[in-house]
Amino acid sequence: MTIEDFIKLIRPKYYNRLTRLLVVSGIALLSKPVWLDILNLFLGGLKLSIIGEFDWLLGLVIIIIALIYNTYHRKLDLEHESKSKPAFQEVQYIKFTYFGNLCQEILPILKDNEYIFLNTGPTCSNDLGPLRTDLTVWEKLKKKAILPNNKAIKKLIKNNFQLVPEKYGALFNKMLLHIDAFKKHVKNPNFDYSEFQFPKQFAEVIFAESFEYAKTNKNLVKKHEWIRKNINEKYVLDWIIFGSIVFTPEKASDLDLAILMHEENDFDQLSTYIEGLKFDFKIKFKKDLHVSIFENTEVLDFISFSEKNPLKIKK
Structure with a gap:
């Protein structure tokens, strides 16, 4: 564990109200509660206490419990925090058994390319805005x-072309031509590769x-069943x-x-x-659950x- 990880681990971060309540209660007991002094004053020095002279000890124990709870959560976060790497560095250059395996290995690379193009490329992400004039970042990322x-995609296809169904053979060859033409264009900007544009159907x-x-993946099936059983219809x-989990369940972090909530729900209970x-979910699967x-x-x-996410798993 690095120093940065250790600081993250011990840095206070209240995960829920229980942790906050425990810490506040512990501090209140550790230093004699003001309300107890006021009560003793009115009762003429009766010297009331919660558990006698060991109030401070109870407060200390409560704080320790809260910090252990907090630290355990932080440990889970650190253990399962995703580390960002360029997509091509995550590729497994092996011969796969199924076409679906090959597609799942290519998918993160395509998404990486798409993100770079939409955010730094010569056109805006909605294709409706003006052309970008400053392409410094794009020119840098094209090479790096x-x-x-693209090289990783080409190698994956070449190593596993026997898995590509006949109906997709021409499309995958078209993608290979695009990769070669784009590489030539990067080396020689005067080279016109307009006839070898990225085939959008390939991504589809x-x-x-x-x-x-992914729908046949055992881990995804288990998570789906767990959610189905633990969703409270109330x-x-x-x-x-x-x-990402419905496309690459083994890679998704x-x-x-x-x-969609019911009509009447108490906000605090919800x-x-x-x-x-x-x-x-995190205790069960060691992964984060993000809820919209x-x-x-x-x-x-x-x-x-839901319609904007046509490829999804329903209840």
């Missing part, structure tokens, strides 16, 4: 990230096949699992859950329930959100 990512196939293969009307659900909450008045928003 896009090219290595990778996403769809990754999703279909609070939740509908829910979906979405995000967390699980994204969107829930907050306690959600925090408990997230805590139990839609109130009953936001039914249309929930439906819209």
Whole structure:
């Protein structure tokens, strides 16, 4: 463990109201409560106490319990905190058994390229805004990230081309041509690769096949069943699992859950329930559970959100 990790571990971070309550209560007992002094004053020096001369000891024990609870949570965070690396450095260059395996290995690289292009490339992310004029970052990332990512995709396809279904053969070859043409364009900006643009259908196939293969993943099935059993219908009307875990369950560092609440819910009870659900999930699977909450008045928003994530797992 590094010094930075140790500081994170001991740094106070209240995970819920119980921790805060324990710390405050412990401090109150550690230093003789003011209300007890006032009460003793009115009762003429009767010298009331909670547990006698050991009030300070009880306060100390309570604080220690709270800190142990806090430290345990921080330890979980540190153990399962995702470490960001370039996508091409995470690739397994092996021969896979199934086409779905291959697609799941390619998917994170495609998403990395997409993120770089949309945020630094020559067009805006919505394709409606003006062209970017400062392409300094894009020019740098083309060489340091896009090219290595493309090289990884090419190697994965070449090593596993026998797994590619015949109906996708031409599409995958088109992707290989794009990779070679883009590399040549980066080395020689005068080279016109307009006839070898990125085939968007390639990404659609990778996403769809990754999703279909993920649905058979045992770990994802277990998480789905756990959520189904632990969702309290008193609070939740509908829910979906979405995000990276429904495409690459073995690589995903967390699980994204969107829930639609019932019409009437006590906010405090709901907050306690959600925090408990997230805590139990982390204890069970050693992964974070991220919950997007839609109130009953936001039914249309929930439906819209669900439609924007067509590849999802329903309840």
